[in-house]
Amino acid sequence: MRFATDLPPQWHATVSVGGMMRTVLYALVPALLAHVWFYGAGILLNSGIALLAALATEAACLRLGGKPTAPDLFDGSALVTAVLFAFCLPPLCPWWVTVIGMVFGIGVAKHAYGGLGYNIFNPAMAGYVLVLVSFPEAMALWPAPDIGDLDYLRPDLAATLHYCLLGSLPDGLTIDAVARATTLDSAKEGLGLMRTMDEIRTRPGFGDFGGAGWEWVNNCIAIGGFVLLLRSVIRWHTPAAVLGGLLTMATLAWLLDPNTHPSPGFHLFSGGAMLGAFFIATDPVSSPTTARGRLIYGAGIGILTYVIRTFGSYADGVAFAVLLMNVTVPLLERWTRPRVYGRAG
Amino acid sequence: MTDPIAYDAQPRRPAWGVRTPLRKSLSTRQPILVAPPPPLVCISLAQCPGAAARATVAPGQRVLCGEPIGEPTGAGRPRFHASISGQVTHVEARLVAGLGAPVPCVVILGDGTDQRWPGYPPDPGADGRSSGDLQAGLAAAGLLGLGGALFPTAHKVHTATGAPVLLLNGTECEAYISCDDALLRERAASVVAGGRLLLAALGGQRCIIAVKTDMPQARVALYNALQACGDPRVVMSVVTAKYPAGGERQLIELVLGREVPAGGHPADVGVLCQNVATAAAAADFFLRGQPLISRLVTVSGGGVARPCNIEARIGTPVSDLMALAGGYQREPRRLIMGGPMMGVALPSDDLAITGATSCLIAATDADLGPAAEEMPCIRCGDCIEACPASLLPQELLVAARTVNAAELATLGVTECIECGACDYVCPSHIPLTRHFIRAKAALAST
Numbered sequence: 124m125r126f127a128t129d130l131p132p133q134w135h136a137t138v139s140v141g142g143m144m145r146t147v148l149y150a151l152v153p154a155l156l157a158h159v160w161f162y163g164a165g166i167l168l169n170s171g172i173a174l175l176a177a178l179a180t181e182a183a184c185l186r187l188g189g190k191p192t193a194p195d196l197f198d199g200s201a202l203v204t205a206v207l208f209a210f211c212l213p214p215l216c217p218w219w220v221t222v223i224g225m226v227f228g229i230g231v232a233k234h235a236y237g238g239l240g241y242n243i244f245n246p247a248m249a250g251y252v253l254v255l256v257s258f259p260e261a262m263a264l265w266p267a268p269d270i271g272d273l274d275y276l277r278p279d280l281a282a283t284l285h286y287c288l289l290g291s292l293p294d295g296l297t298i299d300a301v302a303r304a305t306t307l308d309s310a311k312e313g314l315g316l317m318r319t320m321d322e323i324r325t326r327p328g329f330g331d332f333g334g335a336g337w338e339w340v341n342n343c344i345a346i347g348g349f350v351l352l353l354r355s356v357i358r359w360h361t362p363a364a365v366l367g368g369l370l371t372m373a374t375l376a377w378l379l380d381p382n383t384h385p386s387p388g389f390h391l392f393s394g395g396a397m398l399g400a401f402f403i404a405t406d407p408v409s410s411p412t413t414a415r416g417r418l419i420y421g422a423g424i425g426i427l428t429y430v431i432r433t434f435g436s437y438a439d440g441v442a443f444a445v446l447l448m449n450v451t452v453p454l455l456e457r458w459t460r461p462r463v464y465g466r467a468g
Numbered sequence: 469m470t471d472p473i474a475y476d477a478q479p480r481r482p483a484w485g486v487r488t489p490l491r492k493s494l495s496t497r498q499p500i501l502v503a504p505p506p507p508l509v510c511i512s513l514a515q516c517p518g519a520a521a522r523a524t525v526a527p528g529q530r531v532l533c534g535e536p537i538g539e540p541t542g543a544g545r546p547r548f549h550a551s552i553s554g555q556v557t558h559v560e561a562r563l564v565a566g567l568g569a570p571v572p573c574v575v576i577l578g579d580g581t582d583q584r585w586p587g588y589p590p591d592p593g594a595d596g597r598s599s600g601d602l603q604a605g606l607a608a609a610g611l612l613g614l615g616g617a618l619f620p621t622a623h624k625v626h627t628a629t630g631a632p633v634l635l636l637n638g639t640e641c642e643a644y645i646s647c648d649d650a651l652l653r654e655r656a657a658s659v660v661a662g663g664r665l666l667l668a669a670l671g672g673q674r675c676i677i678a679v680k681t682d683m684p685q686a687r688v689a690l691y692n693a694l695q696a697c698g699d700p701r702v703v704m705s706v707v708t709a710k711y712p713a714g715g716e717r718q719l720i721e722l723v724l725g726r727e728v729p730a731g732g733h734p735a736d737v738g739v740l741c742q743n744v745a746t747a748a749a750a751a752d753f754f755l756r757g758q759p760l761i762s763r764l765v766t767v768s769g770g771g772v773a774r775p776c777n778i779e780a781r782i783g784t785p786v787s788d789l790m791a792l793a794g795g796y797q798r799e800p801r802r803l804i805m806g807g808p809m810m811g812v813a814l815p816s817d818d819l820a821i822t823g824a825t826s827c828l829i830a831a832t833d834a835d836l837g838p839a840a841e842e843m844p845c846i847r848c849g850d851c852i853e854a855c856p857a858s859l860l861p862q863e864l865l866v867a868a869r870t871v872n873a874a875e876l877a878t879l880g881v882t883e884c885i886e887c888g889a890c891d892y893v894c895p896s897h898i899p900l901t902r903h904f905i906r907a908k909a910a911l912a913s914t
Contacts, residue, residue, distance in 0.1 A: 124787070124796070126803040128813035130902050132888035133804050134836045136486070138850075138895045140843050194841060240844035240896075358849075412849035412862060456863075463880035464717070464857040465730035 140239075144199025146356050147402070150347035151206055154398075157343040158210070161268040161336035165214025165283045172218050172287070173205035176225035184234035200239055204228060207247040210398055211442065212254075213264045215283060215302065217290040220258050224250035244449045245409045248442045255442065267303040267328060268336025276300045303327075306334035307394045307438035310385050319382040333392030341397040348401025357405040360417035365400035366391065368425020376433070390429065395441035399424065403441070409449045415459040416452075423448045473694045475705035479681045480722040484856045485710040486889045488809070490682060491835075492646040495768040495775040500650050502779045503792055505533070505552040505582045509783030510820035512564045513538040513548055514571040516618040521548050523559045523574055530555050532585035534759050536610075537574050544623035547610040550585075551761040551781035554578040565786060565819040566805050566812050573820070576783070594754035595661075595668050599629065602669035602754075609753035610760045612823045615714075615743035616806060621750070624742070625669050628735035634667045635723060635734075636677040638686070638744035639707055639714035642807025645827040647764035648744050650777040652679065652686035655748055656693035662747030663702055665754055670740055675702045677744065678723055682709040711809060712887040716741045718856045730883055745826075763823055767793040771800025771830030786817040786828055800830035808836065809888045843896035851890035851900065857883045861890040861900045868903040873911060881907050 158166045181201045185192045208224055228250025236242040255262050266278055278292070278301045285293045292298065304312065306329055313323035323329075330338045351357045373390040390396060395403070404410060404424050411420050424444045431440025514520035521538030525531055531550040538548035554576045561570035588609075594602065607622035615637055636659065640648045652659060663675045677694075679687050690704055705723045707713050717728045719741065726737040734741050745764060752758045761782055768775040773794025780789055786803070790796060804811040805825055814828075821828075829835065851861035859880050867875040881904055890900045 125816045126814060127801070128815050129802070130899070131811060131813075132809045132891045132901065133802060133811060133813060133831065134488075134808040134892070135840060135894075135897060136488070136892050137837060138893065139840060139897070140846055140895050143846075143848070143895055194843070198843065238844065240846050358853075407846050407848040410847075412847050412852055412860070417849075460860060460879075461852075461858045463730070463859060463883050464721075465728055465732070465883055466880065 141197075141199045143356050144203050146354050147203050147351065148199070148206065150350040150356075151210075151344075151402070153346055154210070154340055154343035155206075157340045158214075161340065162214040162266055163278065163283060164280055165216070165266075165287075166209050166212075168283060168287055169212045169214070169216050169221055170206050170209035172221045173209050173225050174202055176222040177201040177205040177229045180226050180229040181234070184230055184238070188234070188238070190238070195239060198239065201229060204233075204247045204250075207398070207402055208250050211247070211251040211395065213262060214266055215264045215278060215286045217261060218287050219290075220254050220261050223257070224254040227253045240408055242408055243452070245403055245406050245445055248403060248445045252442050252446060255437070263304070263308065264298065264302045265305050266301050268334065305394070305438065306337070306389075307432065310389070311432075311438050314383060320385055321382065330392075332386070332388035333394075338392040341392045344397040344401060348397065351401060351405070357401070358414070358417065360414050361405045361410060361421040362400040364418045364421025365404050365425045365428075366396070368422035369396060369429050370425070372426055372429035376429075384433075390432070394432075394439035396428065399428065399441035399445060403445050404448075409452065411452050411455045411459065413456060413459040413461060416455040419455055419459070420448050420452065423451065473691055473703055475676050475703040475723070480705065480707040480713075482708065482710055482713050482718065482722055482856070484854060484858070484889075485713060485718075486854045486892050487709075488643050488711055488892065490643050490709065491768070492644065492649060492682070494644065495646045495766045495777055496649060496653075498774075498776050500654055500764065500777045500779055501792060503781065503784065503789070505578055505580065506781060506784045506788050507578050507580075508575065508785070509551050509578070509781055510562055510564065510573050510575045510785070511537065511548060511551060511783035512567075512571050512573050512820070512822050515548070515822045515824065516546060516612055516620055518545065520572045521545060523572065525550075525556045525559065525574060527556050527558055531576060532583050534588065534757075534761055535585035536587075540607075544620055544626070546612055546620040546622070547608065548574075549610055549759045549761050550574070550576055551783050552576055552578040553581055553583040563819055565814055565821050566824055588753065588757040588759060590757040591754050595664055597668070599669055599671045602665060603629075605754060606669060606750060608759070609750070611746060611749055611753065612760060613743055614745035614749060614763055614823055614826070616824050616826055618822070618824045621742065621746055625666065625740060627733070628670060628740040630671050631735050631738045631740045632673045633724065633739045634663065634670055634672045634675040635720060635739055635741045636663050636666075636675060636744050636747050637714060637716070637719055637741055638677060638679045638690075639719060640826070641680065641709070641711045641714035642809050642811070642827075643711075644768045644829050645766050645807050646768070647766045647777050647826050649683045649686045650766075651745055651748055651764055652683065653689050656686070656689040657696065658748040658751045659690070659744045660693045660697045660699075660702060661755060662749065662751035664697070664699060665750050666740075666742060666747055667701065672740065673701065676723060677702065677704045678707055678719055679704060680707055680709045680713070712856055712885070712889060715856060715885055715887060717885070730880075760823065763825070765789060765821060765825055766827040767830075768827065769800065769804075769829035770832040770835045771796055771798055773797050780821060782823055783820045785820050786814065789821070789828060790817060790830065796830055798832050800832050801836060802829075802831045804829040804831055809892065810886065840897040842898055845896055845898060848895060850893040850895065854889040854893045856887060856889065857885060859884060861904075864907070865898065865900055865903055868907040871910070873914065876907050876911060881911065884908065
């Protein structure tokens with residue numbers, strides 16, 4: 124009897140890029156639900172728009188590059204980028220902002236560098252930073268979280284849709300009625316006005332550690348992160364180093380003077396700290412591959428996030444910190460090459 | 469209280485490697501099946517790497533089972549024996565299992581009597597003999613490393629003479645293969661006796677028999693055999709069931725904590741590594757007068773009706789062993805010699821087995837899983853964690869694709885043991901090992 128032959132290995136673990144991307148998406152579901160619970164359906168709308176923009180850009184780039192569109196377009200990476208990008212956007216966001224972010228993230232940050240696997244910068248963060256510096260007012264439009272005890276008007280789905288499509292709210296609603304400063308903004312502004320953290324924390328919108336509502340979104344993101352760790356999609360080094368770096372800086376400053384420095388818990392549960400640690404910094408393509416490299420890379424993101432939040436002009440610094448550390452990856456990999464078995468140190 | 473038989477208290481757990489499905493119990497449900505002498509054998513005279521042996525028989529000549537048919541052509545080369553009694557029909561180049569090109573072979577048509585050649589009398593007092601005498605005996609027996617490399621045992625022992633540690637490898641870390649497990653379950657005393665003989669031939673001080681956590685029956689049998697033997701120099705060590713923990717260098721690192729220098733040999737760190745089946749074969753020769761004429765072969769996979777371990781004569785056609793295991797079922801997709809990681813896919817089952825044939829897998833789609841399409845590397849780093857040689861496969865891939873010889877050498881492609889662990893875990897299904905094998909060959913030829 125005759126048989127077909129092939130070179131070894133003859134089999135393969137049941138892992139795939141598509142499977143990894145799917146797990147990442149499942150891990151984001153709790154956070155997505157929490158987001159909808161506290162901030163309304165805006166994130167779903169933004170995710171949908173971001174996904175359409177991402178797929179269209181990816182298809183166009185693959186076609187321009189003369190590559191077949193079929194397998195690469197549906198590997199799930201564009202979907203993950205779109206959802207992560209939508210997590211950075213305020214729930215009230217005009218559609219063209221979302222589209223511009225994704226066209227830049229996928230078209231320039233990903234495909235201009237060679238597509239999946241070759242991009243230096245995290246596409247979601249590149250897209251977000253572009254719209255953050257281009258549309259600063261739009262990026263500051265966070266509705267207050269729906270926690271029941273605040274005196275404000277919550278934009279309903281119709282209002283969200285209206286704002287998304289036209290860039291304005293329906294008659295009778297004003298921006299000031301539906302949007303509030305985020306807690307990171309409040310803290311930065313308050314500290315700039317020489318208020319103490321205790322005074323700042325009396326404002327509505329603050330929760331136990333970070334922003335009321337938002338800290339629950341962050342909790343859910345952390346839960347998703349642990350799912351990724353358990354499913355071996357990510358390794359512990361990067362998130363531990365990001366959170367460790369941020370926590371170390373925040374704790375040192377807080378111990379020096381708790382009145383003028385937000386608590387370590389506030390740093391951990393505000394802004395993009397959890398998303399950055401578990402879902403952004405762990406992007407395999409734009410982060411180091413060695414264990415030691417990941418520790419340095421993560422710690423760099425954590426420290427830079429603190430530095431930008433404290434001394435920079437932006438309230439949050441995760442996206443900038445990630446992009447800055449993306450640049451160091453080739454160098455980190457060269458420095459942290461393991462010693463080859465059997466060779467002298 | 470320390471156990472005099474256990475070398476270590478805890479199983480040795482590697483930081484590298486992969487966990488694959490093991491599927492060894494498929495073939496260990498029934499005892500070893502001793503195959504009757506087959507009607508025809510085709511014995512390769514070039515089983516180990518290097519020059520082939522010179523045939524000492526001619527077509528038409530009658531030979532007895534165990535009679536020498538091929539004499540070594542140089543120092544350290546092995547001798548080959550007829551594995552059945554009968555008449556030599558051909559001495560010619562033929563394809564055998566596991567090699568891509570025809571090699572010199574002796575074909576014997578059996579007479580069914582299995583009459584033994586009387587030239588090797590049993591020697592019950594062999595363990596009292598000198599190291600030199602024993603090494604000569606190993607050479608006469610035509611012993612080859614039965615772990616799969618088929619390196620001539622006498623030569624390997626000779627070059628390592630005086631190494632203090634003999635490490636007997638019974639860890640067979642590849643999936644499906646269970647022949648060492650079966651050997652230890654049923655013939656542990658033979659392994660221990662052979663270990664002592666090899667230790668005497670080596671002039672070493674200690675023999676460590678390494679087994680794996682997932683072979684409990686074999687461990688009990690070995691433990692009992694060691695207790696019955698009562699030689700304090702022979703102990704056992706247990707390593708975690710992880711691939712490729714059974715690689716020579718990997719096992720030395722795991723059990724002894726020593727690293728074989730790049731380009732060096734285990735003897736450089738005072739170790740001689742041999743497979744447990746080789747030890748049992750040494751015992752068979754010295755104590756029963758039987759040279760290397762047979763080996764245990766695992767016949768397994770979803771494509772065969774009754775998976776089992778068969779004691780088969782060297783040179784038996786694969787199809788005979790498949791028939792003994794109940795024949796094919798469910799349309800096997802591949803016929804693999806060895807394990808699914810490093811094994812070779814055979815083009816046909818009329819090929820004859822060699823000493824390297826530890827396992828034959830009639831693999832169905834359910835065994836191997838679906839074939840997957842190659843994607844770009846996403847730099848996940850899983851290959852780095854899997855690599856037992858601490859290489860960076862994803863960087864080696866770039867260097868191999870760009871044929872950057874300097875970078876390949878710096879990154880250590882020569883230390884790649886071609887285990888396939890990086891391929892196995894790659895979510896982008898990149899055939900990394902193939903690239904490295906090609907790159908190694910290209911580097912060696914410049």
